[in-house]
Amino acid sequence: MTELPFRRLLLVHAHPDDESINNGATMARYAAEGVHVTLVTCTLGERGEVIPPELAHLTGAALGEHRLRELTAAMGELGVTDFRLLGGAGRYGDSGMMGLADNDDPGCFWQADVDEAAARLVEVIREVRPQVLVTYDPDGGYGHPDHIQTHRVATRAAELAAAEGRPIAKVYWNRVPRATAEKAFAGLREDLPRTPFDRAAGLDDVPGVVDDERVTTEIDGTAYAAAKAAAMRAHATQITVAEPYFALSNGLAQPVLTTEHYELVDGGSGRVRETDLFDGMEEGS
Numbered sequence: 001m002t003e004l005p006f007r008r009l010l011l012v013h014a015h016p017d018d019e020s021i022n023n024g025a026t027m028a029r030y031a032a033e034g035v036h037v038t039l040v041t042c043t044l045g046e047r048g049e050v051i052p053p054e055l056a057h058l059t060g061a062a063l064g065e066h067r068l069r070e071l072t073a074a075m076g077e078l079g080v081t082d083f084r085l086l087g088g089a090g091r092y093g094d095s096g097m098m099g100l101a102d103n104d105d106p107g108c109f110w111q112a113d114v115d116e117a118a119a120r121l122v123e124v125i126r127e128v129r130p131q132v133l134v135t136y137d138p139d140g141g142y143g144h145p146d147h148i149q150t151h152r153v154a155t156r157a158a159e160l161a162a163a164e165g166r167p168i169a170k171v172y173w174n175r176v177p178r179a180t181a182e183k184a185f186a187g188l189r190e191d192l193p194r195t196p197f198d199r200a201a202g203l204d205d206v207p208g209v210v211d212d213e214r215v216t217t218e219i220d221g222t223a224y225a226a227a228k229a230a231a232m233r234a235h236a237t238q239i240t241v242a243e244p245y246f247a248l249s250n251g252l253a254q255p256v257l258t259t260e261h262y263e264l265v266d267g268g269s270g271r272v273r274e275t276d277l278f279d280g281m282e283e284g285s
């Protein structure tokens with residue numbers, strides 16, 4: 001492999017579309033700044049609900065293939081060239097929402113052996129040697145089995161990599177500060193009559209909302225708002241975008257957040273409110 005740039009960022013997500021919703025502005029910004037951005041997505045999301053009626057015929061493997069094409073288009077919008085499916089496309093099945101019989105499917109990601117799946121992620125870490133890892137909190141942000149399992153696998157992979165002498169300097173969880181979310185939702189409720197959406201989501205519908213004190217890092221992706229919206233729009237089976245708002249299959253409007261937030265959970269200097277995931281790292285260090 002050709003020599004990688006000094007700064008290398010790894011993001012681990014559950015389904016195609018999670019990366020654009022959570023980190024689209026961050027990914028676009030770092031890619032534009034010459035950082036090597038690697039996305040690992042754990043499943044193809046083939047149990048996702050399809051929004052557009054003209055695509056409603058897509059289910060199972062056909063939906064998975066379609067969502068891989070959507071992911072490819074979204075990465076084009078964000079300028080990210082290194083994106084992979086954990087273990088190869090289709091290795092781990094979508095587990096469906098928590099509590100469904102789908103969770104018991106032996107091929108689904110929820111049933112995967114964490115160490116085995118983490119070993120596959122370690123292969124990527126050996127190749128890319130990221131200094132920064134971004135993933136979900138232990139609840140997966142909102143309790144979806146694939147998101148919880150993504151947290152477990154990413155965390156285990158970081159441990160295994162450290163044990164073989166390849167520690168990842170900083171580990172972050174995706175977050176939305178409560179005050180930021182409240183402000184954005186207040187604006188949304190005012191604008192709602194001027195949007196194509198009938199109802200607004202609530203704070204409970206947003207993954208990863210926490211009290212502001214827990215948020216350590218704020219990435220201003222305002223300049224990449226259009227790229228983020230375009231990437232989200234590329235996931236047309238899952239997301240309806242009407243900037244600066246969007247809705248998932250439940251039809252409830254949410255703000256597209258272009259300043260993205262993180263909680264540093266491992267490594268770093270402990271400085272309050274960093275504005276760079278690579279804060280504290282200098283070339284040659």
Ligand SMILES: [Zn+2]
Nearest residue numbers: 014015018147
């Ligand atoms: Zn997801």
